[in-house]
Amino acid sequence: MSRPSTPAGPGTPSAPARPRPLGVAVVGAGLIAAVHRRAALLAGAEVVGVLASTPERSREVAARWGVERAYEDIDAVLADDRVQVVHICTPNATHVPYAEAALRAGRHVVCEKPLGTDAEQARRLTELAEERALVATVPFVYRYHPLVREIRARRLAGEFGAWYLMHGSYLQDWMLSPDASGWRVDPELGGPSRAFADIGSHWCDLVEWVSGERFGEVMARLSVAVPTRPATGGPSFSGPAADAGARVPVRTEDSAALVLRTTEGTLASTVVSQVAAGRKNRLWFELDGARGSAVFDQENPETVWLGGADGHRILVRDPGQGSAEQRRLSHLPAGHAQGYAQCFEAFVADTYAAVRGDLTPEQRDGLPTFADGLRSARLVEAVLRSARDNAWTKVEV
Secondary structure (H helix, E strand, O other), rough: OOOOOOOOOOOOOOOOOOOOOOOOEEEEEOOOHHHHHHHHHOOOOOEEEEEEOOOOHHHHHHHHHOOOEOOHHHHHHHHOOOOOOEEOOOOHHHHHHHHHHHOOOOOOEEEEEOOOHHHHHHHHHHHHHHHHHOOOEOOOHHHHHHHHHHHHHHHOOOOOOEHHHEEEEEEEEOOOOOOOOOOOOHHHHHHHHHHHHHHHHHHHHHHHHOOOOOOEEEEEEEOOOOOOOOOOOOOOOOOOOOOOOOOEEOOOOOOOEEEEEOOOOOOEEEEOOOOOOOOOOOEEEEEEEEEEEEEEEEEOOEEEEEOOOOOOEEEEEOOOOOHHHHHHOOOOOOOOOOHHHHHHHHHHHHHHHHHOOOOOOHHHHHEEEEHHHHHHHHHHHHHHHHHHOOOOOOOOO
């Protein structure tokens, strides 16, 4: 017969109180907003509400997601004292007003890139987050592939020697159809750069972070493959618009080709495109050093190619092997593929750990912040200036 439970008395040890989950609001209701929501839930947060493009849309998404609040505007989000972290997943031109309002209200922020449609906006947000001592992060999530961490750890250990060359590409095909369109095509909504700002920024962030060197100058060329597209279109990656309708001139690039030099003098190159048929999300880089090389392909993230003077070998992701960060981020056994979703989930979990003050210095070093978003904005502006002036252009520090 079991004994009845009794309240803990003054001298009776009791179980520690479980910390209250972080309260999260998601601003935006599209494809990437759903990714943020899922990652927040898996990290143990409570998604308390959503703000979509209209109050009606907010109510529709709140019902579908099973969240309590359907906010009418950003003021309603920030009036909710349960909200500690705001995820901003809206068109680029709206990032600044939403992020600035959230930071001024004392909320931590996860903001999709770019922080702003120019570097000055990104600088203002970065300084505001620093002044308020708030956690403010940007989803450069490809840093969270376990084998990306492994390459970086080997670089820090001196395995590759001095870098001689960096090269690669980031290729997609979701804009291949002449009838594909969307808000990203419009510079008033998406900003003056599309392909480079959207995906080339990921390549540059990843290569700089893994290699430990920063790009100091760039020579860039941009191209528009499809001169006109529908004035309206569906969500990103949705293919051709159902009703193409009126067409407008395209003012943002479909592709970019860059030659770069790091501040240490290392030569680099990359090709970026959203009209590369058959390439769905191929972020690929090779780093060639004095003692060895490393190759990573985001579409095949379970292995990396490591080269040396005596040949090459394939390294497989394995939670029982390699660097501490590779093992920490390997959530599944070897041979059970991890990918983009796990990267995003790890990024959000580390953001929340930073809010709680639980990150180690090594983990904090890998967390992409608004400072990295500012760095990206400065690279975008250098690329646009170089393409305009047909000249080598310095990247602002």
